[in-house]
Amino acid sequence: xxxxxxxxxxxxxxxxxxxxxxxxxxxxxxxxxxxxxxxxxxxxxxxxxxxxxxxxxxxxxxxxxxxxxxxxxxxxxxxxxxxxxxxxxxxxxxxxxxxxxxxxxxxxxxxxxxxxxxxxxxxxxxxxxxxxxxxxxxxxxxxxxxxxxxxxxxxxxxxxxxxxxxxxxxxxxxxxxxxxxxxxxxxxxxxxxxxxxxxxxxxxxxxxxxxxxxxxxxxxxxxxxxxxxxxxxxxxxxxxxxxxxxxxxxxxxxxxxxxxxxxxxxxxxxxxxxxxxxxxxxxxxxxxxxxxxxxxxxxxxxxxxxxxxxxxxxxxxxxxxxxxxxxxxxxxxxxxxxxxxxxxxxxxxxxxxxxxxxxxxxxxxxxxxxxxxxxxxxxxxxxxxxxxxxxxxxxxxxxxxxxxxxxxxxxxxxxxxxxxxxxxxxxxxxxxxxxxxxxxxxxxxxxxxxxxxxxxxxxxxxxxxxxxxxxxxxxxxxxxxxxxxxxxxxxxxxxxxxxxxxxxxxxxxxxxxxxxxxxxxxxxxxxxxxxxxxxxxxxxxxxxxxxxxxxxxxxxxxxxxxxxxxxxxxxxxxxxxxxxxxxxxxxxxxxxxxxxxxxxxxxxxxxxxxxxxxxxxxxxxxxxxxxxxxxxxxxxxxxxxxxxxxxxxxxx
Amino acid sequence: xxxxxxxxxxxxxxxxxxxxxxxxxxxxxxxxxxxxxxxxxxxxxxxxxxxxxxxxxxxxxxxxxxxxxxxxxxxxxxxxxxxxxxxxxxxxxxxxxxxxxxxxxxxxxxxxxxxxxxxxxxxxxxxxxxxxxxxxxxxxxxxxxxxxxxxxxxxxxxxxxxxxxxx
Numbered sequence: 001x002x003x004x005x006x007x008x009x010x011x012x013x014x015x016x017x018x019x020x021x022x023x024x025x026x027x028x029x030x031x032x033x034x035x036x037x038x039x040x041x042x043x044x045x046x047x048x049x050x051x052x053x054x055x056x057x058x059x060x061x062x063x064x065x066x067x068x069x070x071x072x073x074x075x076x077x078x079x080x081x082x083x084x085x086x087x088x089x090x091x092x093x094x095x096x097x098x099x100x101x102x103x104x105x106x107x108x109x110x111x112x113x114x115x116x117x118x119x120x121x122x123x124x125x126x127x128x129x130x131x132x133x134x135x136x137x138x139x140x141x142x143x144x145x146x147x148x149x150x151x152x153x154x155x156x157x158x159x160x161x162x163x164x165x166x167x168x169x170x171x172x173x174x175x176x177x178x179x180x181x182x183x184x185x186x187x188x189x190x191x192x193x194x195x196x197x198x199x200x201x202x203x204x205x206x207x208x209x210x211x212x213x214x215x216x217x218x219x220x221x222x223x224x225x226x227x228x229x230x231x232x233x234x235x236x237x238x239x240x241x242x243x244x245x246x247x248x249x250x251x252x253x254x255x256x257x258x259x260x261x262x263x264x265x266x267x268x269x270x271x272x273x274x275x276x277x278x279x280x281x282x283x284x285x286x287x288x289x290x291x292x293x294x295x296x297x298x299x300x301x302x303x304x305x306x307x308x309x310x311x312x313x314x315x316x317x318x319x320x321x322x323x324x325x326x327x328x329x330x331x332x333x334x335x336x337x338x339x340x341x342x343x344x345x346x347x348x349x350x351x352x353x354x355x356x357x358x359x360x361x362x363x364x365x366x367x368x369x370x371x372x373x374x375x376x377x378x379x380x381x382x383x384x385x386x387x388x389x390x391x392x393x394x395x396x397x398x399x400x401x402x403x404x405x406x407x408x409x410x411x412x413x414x415x416x417x418x419x420x421x422x423x424x425x426x427x428x429x430x431x432x433x434x435x436x437x438x439x440x441x442x443x444x445x446x447x448x449x450x451x452x453x454x455x456x457x458x459x460x461x462x463x464x465x466x467x468x469x470x471x472x473x474x475x476x477x478x479x480x481x482x483x484x485x486x487x488x489x490x491x492x493x494x495x496x497x498x499x500x501x502x503x504x505x506x507x508x509x510x511x512x513x514x515x516x517x518x519x520x521x522x523x524x525x526x527x528x529x530x531x532x533x534x535x536x537x538x539x540x541x542x543x544x545x546x547x548x549x550x551x552x553x554x555x556x557x558x559x560x561x562x563x564x565x566x567x568x569x570x571x572x573x574x575x576x577x578x579x580x581x582x583x584x585x586x587x588x589x590x591x592x593x594x595x596x597x598x599x600x601x602x603x604x605x606x607x608x609x610x611x612x613x614x615x616x617x618x619x620x621x622x623x624x625x626x627x628x629x630x631x632x633x634x635x636x637x638x639x640x641x642x643x644x645x646x647x648x649x650x651x652x
Numbered sequence: 653x654x655x656x657x658x659x660x661x662x663x664x665x666x667x668x669x670x671x672x673x674x675x676x677x678x679x680x681x682x683x684x685x686x687x688x689x690x691x692x693x694x695x696x697x698x699x700x701x702x703x704x705x706x707x708x709x710x711x712x713x714x715x716x717x718x719x720x721x722x723x724x725x726x727x728x729x730x731x732x733x734x735x736x737x738x739x740x741x742x743x744x745x746x747x748x749x750x751x752x753x754x755x756x757x758x759x760x761x762x763x764x765x766x767x768x769x770x771x772x773x774x775x776x777x778x779x780x781x782x783x784x785x786x787x788x789x790x791x792x793x794x795x796x797x798x799x800x801x802x803x804x805x806x807x808x809x810x811x812x813x814x815x816x817x818x819x
């Protein structure tokens with residue numbers, strides 16, 4: 001009876017709602033403007049977003065892939081952190097990716113993704129990202145969307161002014177935030193001043209394969225090198241780094257590093273240093289750093305420990321390094337698409353400082369110096385200044401450009417994005433962010449040709465933006481339409497980890513290159529099994545190698561006997577599928593690592609150390625077909641003293 | 653509750669005894685269930701030919717191959733190539749002369765048109781949706797889908813030539 005009453009009521013209510021709709025036409029709560037905005041971010045089911053955004057995962061150590069304008073997350077790419085979801089950093093093939101000179105480091109703090117460029121334009125081949133904590137740079141393929149290479153950066157500590165690339169991807173650049181003794185030594189922290197140094201590393205990128213190699217490190221004075229950006233167009237060949245703590249304080253930096261009225265932007269003529277190095281300049285110093293490369297054919301990574309690095313003392317290369325005074329602990333160091341303007345986002349300054357590259361060259365030519373620091377000439381602030389944006393907001397951090405003569409700067413303290421005009425320095429618009437914005441991204445915003453349709457702000461504080469999830473929450477981001485004079489807030493979406501920076505790109509540049517499968521015929525894994533005939537189990541002392549295949553919906557072999565307690569069992573599993581989106585998983589009871597998620601045509605290895613006698617199951621974790629629940633097998637584990645022979649089978 | 657248990661136990665014991673009468677080995681299994689299905693359901697089906705044994709030479713299937721004339725002579729080079737492709741891409745689920753995950757290819761051209769075989773290799777997703785015979789086969793083989801291994805037309809043709817030698 002109750003039910004009947006309820007449904008009658010529901011029908012009446014629905015009817016009422018429908019008729020009232022007919023009468024009023026539009027819902028009174030949402031105005032025409034916001035429904036228009038909803039349309040702008042609505043991607044109909046089955047349709048694709050127009051842009052990819054690669055958003056740093058911050059303390060997750062990873063990189064996330066989003067679609068714009070929908071704000072939907074498509075993938076988390078493991079980079080510096082172990083990822084049990086697919087076995088990255090757990091499988092034998094990928095463990096070498098996380099090797100460092102400190103040993104296996106399963107985590108990092110990823111910060112600034114940057115997409116490779118050709119002639120100043122995004123070419124969509126790779127995205128680079130830095131590991132801040134144990135200094136590393138990673139290169140991620142934009143065909144497989146997997147981490148292909150990680151190089152450790154020696155002499156660096158707090159790899160923060162990284163990983164920004166030059167306009168033809170000649171170099172990916174990594175600057176140290178913390179200065180340290182170089183070489184490291186057992187000395188009093190109080191002796192910091194004058195003794196510590198900051199290494200700025202120029203890592204060459206092979207134009208064909210993308211392989212990275214540290215070409216040279218410039219050993220700069222012991223400041224903190226906060227952020228950096230390449231020159232482009234007319235300033236191509238130069239690189240600019242913001243500095244703070246030019247006081248060289250070693251304690252209570254909150255106070256002690258905020259004393260100087262101006263810190264510096266360091267301008268590095270890398271072409272000049274490259275030439276010097278090519279002629280034998282600089283010196284090799286002992287170092288220890290890991291270089292890890294993943295190979296798509298062997299599906300395996302290798303780690304090599306390198307033993308020396310070339311360092312350059314800036315005062316040995318006259319005309320290569322200058323310091324540009326910039327007010328109050330500048331954070332972001334951003335170069336406009338033409339390469340003329342260098343924005344120093346003085347985070348404690350009332351005004352936003354913009355330097356002129358042309359004026360800088362003139363001042364250098366005229367040798368008009370205000371002084372020197374450790375042999376490096378300091379230019380006059382006024383000589384290089386292009387202009388200031390007067391009191392645009394509180395706490396400027398980062399600036400991006402739309403390619404139409406406008407710049408967009410984030411203000412952390414006043415929680416807003418301010419749009420201003422290059423050259424006239426007038427403020428055009430301001431919009432609030434929610435809350436305390438850090439970086440912002442415009443697709444191609446760090447290139448000669450930005451795609452100025454969208455801008456999104458990545459915030460540090462979420463508070464009430466979403467349904468509460470306890471004390472810890474994801475951060476919030478806001479997407480704005482910047483195609484008109486005024487910015488328009490379109491969408492609010494959560495991001496994973498702490499998204500420091502993001503790189504975004506029109507989807508058509510990369511989507512057609514995205515790989516669907518790995519070809520079995522190209523599989524060169526040493527333990528592959530390319531057909532049922534290749535499957536076997538081989539004992540080598542206590543090591544037992546299982547050459548296994550998987551296809552919908554069985555493992556071959558799926559019955560294994562003759563394994564003993566104390567063995568090291570290596571499951572080398574090849575996915576024989578050659579169709580798009582048919583990965584299979586592998587999970588072994590009691591395995592103290594993770595699962596494997598194996599893409600079509602790929603081989604991966606999981607190590608299992610059986611500790612208990614019995615018959616133990618394994619199964620596929622990725623629902624693969626109507627018979628997925630049947631995709632399972634058993635391993636018989638006998639006592640160490642047993643003399644049961646190895647045996648394996650399928651369907652017998 | 654107790655009485656239900658008792659009844660169930662008695663039933664089970666009776667069943668076990670009745671089964672055990674024939675052969676000792678069967679004691680461990682659930683032959684009771686199997687018997688039930690064969691008696692009630694399989695009986696009418698037994699007269700029907702299973703889809704895998706059905707002969708349907710006029711059906712060309714659905715897919716890129718609409719017409720294929722096989723020359724009288726078997727091309728041995730193609731057979732060698734086809735045997736190699738078959739071994740690499742097909743043996744995970746097919747055995748030449750016995751039912752495995754999927755049906756056995758031996759004698760396939762006595763039951764199927766060459767076009768149908770090629771389309772099943774090249775276009776399995778659409779085949780199991782639209783071709784009546786492929787649909788029936790999917791059911792006969794427990795819903796195990798024919799995987800699309802993305803063979804080229806040339807590779808599929810070579811596999812077909814290899815199948816001609818399996819008799």
